[in-house]
Structure formats: C-alpha cells, structure tokens
Amino acid sequence: AQKITQTQPGMFVQEKEAVTLDCTYDTSDPSYGLFWYKQPSSGEMIFLIYQGSYDQQNATEGRYSLNFQKARKSANLVISASQLGDSAMYFCAMRGGYQKVTFGTGTKLQVIP
Amino acid sequence: EPEVTQTPSHQVTQMGQEVILRCVPISNHLYFYWYRQILGQKVEFLVSFYNNEISEKSEIFDDQFSVERPDGSNFTLKIRSTKLEDSAMYFCASFNRGQKNTEAFFGQGTRLTVV
Numbered sequence: 496a497q498k499i500t501q502t503q504p505g506m507f508v509q510e511k512e513a514v515t516l517d518c519t520y521d522t523s524d525p526s527y528g529l530f531w532y533k534q535p536s537s538g539e540m541i542f543l544i545y546q547g548s549y550d551q552q553n554a555t556e557g558r559y560s561l562n563f564q565k566a567r568k569s570a571n572l573v574i575s576a577s578q579l580g581d582s583a584m585y586f587c588a589m590r591g592g593y594q595k596v597t598f599g600t601g602t603k604l605q606v607i608p
Numbered sequence: 609e610p611e612v613t614q615t616p617s618h619q620v621t622q623m624g625q626e627v628i629l630r631c632v633p634i635s636n637h638l639y640f641y642w643y644r645q646i647l648g649q650k651v652e653f654l655v656s657f658y659n660n661e662i663s664e665k666s667e668i669f670d671d672q673f674s675v676e677r678p679d680g681s682n683f684t685l686k687i688r689s690t691k692l693e694d695s696a697m698y699f700c701a702s703f704n705r706g707q708k709n710t711e712a713f714f715g716q717g718t719r720l721t722v723v
Contacts, residue, residue, distance in 0.1 A: 595653050
C-alpha cells in the first residue's frame with residue numbers, strides 16, 4: 496500500500512522568500528515516482544516536478560526543487576523567491592510500480608506581499 | 609509536450625441525469641485513471657483501466673459509474689444518474705512504461721456541478 500502524508504494544512508510565506516512544503520511517503524515498491532502538483536483556485540492540477548526513486552540527483556524545475564531524502568522517505572518541495580502567483584493548494588503524490596497515484600491531503604500556501 | 613485533454617471543462621447537469629466526461633489520453637499510454645476531488649477536499653482515486661478493462665476501482669466507483677475506451681483514443685467516465693454529491697472536479701490521467709516509467713500525466717479536469 497502507498498501512503499502520502501502532508502502535515503502542513505496551511506503555510507504563509509513572504510513574497511521573494513523561499514518556502515519548504517513537507518511531504519513524507521511510505522511504499523513497499525522498490526521503484527516509485529514522487530510528484531508535486533499545484534492547484535490554483537480555478538481547480539486545474541498543474542504538474543510541477545517529478546522525482547524517480549532511482550534518480551541520483553534531486554529534481555529541479557526553475558524555482559521548484561525537490562529535496563528527496565530516500566532513507567527518511569521524504570520529498571519536500573522547495574519554492575525559491577516566492578511570488579504572489581504561487582498562492583495555491585499544493586499536493587504531493589506518489590506512484591509505486593504500476594499502481595495508481597496516491598495524493599496527500601495538500602498544503603494551502605499563501606504568499607504575502 | 610504531450611498532454612491529456614479533458615472535455616468539457618465545466619458541466620452543469622440536473623440531478624438524475626446521465627453525464628459523460630471525456631478524456632483523450634496521451635497516444636502511446638496504456639494505463640488510464642479517473643480521479644475525483646470534491647471542492648476543498650482530497651483527490652480521490654476512482655478507477656484504473658488497462659488492456660481495455662478495469663484493473664482496480666475504489667468504493668466510490670459503484671454501479672452508477674462506468675468507464676469505456678470506445679474508439680481507442682477517447683477514455684470516458686459515465687455517471688448514469690447523477691446525485692448532488694457527485695458535484696466535484698474529475699481528473700483523467702494516463703501513464704506509460706518507459707524511461708520514466710512511473711511518470712503520471714493529468715488532464716486539466718472537468719468541473720461537474722449537479723443541481
């Protein structure tokens with residue numbers, strides 16, 4: 496079984512500051528993928544970043560980076576230089592093997608001017 | 609970049625009516641999924657589809673729901689007799705084996721409102 500835990504229901508960050516959104520996971524699959532999605536108030540699910548369990552380096556995509564600590568089973572999202580447009584719900588998700596994607600409960604991020 | 613396309617983006621329907629939500633997965637993908645997100649709540653798995661049949665379904669996916677891949681490209685979710693509590697955002701996803709064999713691609717969602 497797969498499990499994703501996001502312990503921060505809500506976060507505030509000052510504009511231009513960096514913020515870390517926490518995510519821990521549990522799976523018995525040796526091969527798995529970890530994802531972060533952004534969901535603005537309009538509702539669509541926007542893919543941000545992907546980390547494969549066998550990837551040697553932490554994934555980065557522009558201002559997004561994934562702090563992957565395999566031994567600790569954590570996959571935290573780091574957003575650098577926050578912008579007002581980053582205010583949204585953020586979901587951590589994972590997929591082990593060929594199983595379905597399992598989502599966490601999400602973290603609502605609000606960027607303060 | 610390839611993408612999963614869902615139509616319509618928003619559908620309003622009367623309680624008791626049938627609705628069909630449509631998805632065009634990425635062309636060479638083999639695994640297809642539907643998810644549901646009631647407003648403000650968690651994204652919930654509904655059903656997975658592989659090799660032209662359902663491979664897994666959740667408790668939510670009862671007899672009111674069905675899925676089809678009628679023409680080899682579209683992947684549809686049908687709700688036979690909608691209820692108020694079916695109001696939600698519905699997401700389609702497709703996956704594949706490959707170099708990044710655990711990557712997942714989601715559509716932009718269909719917002720279903722049952723009145």
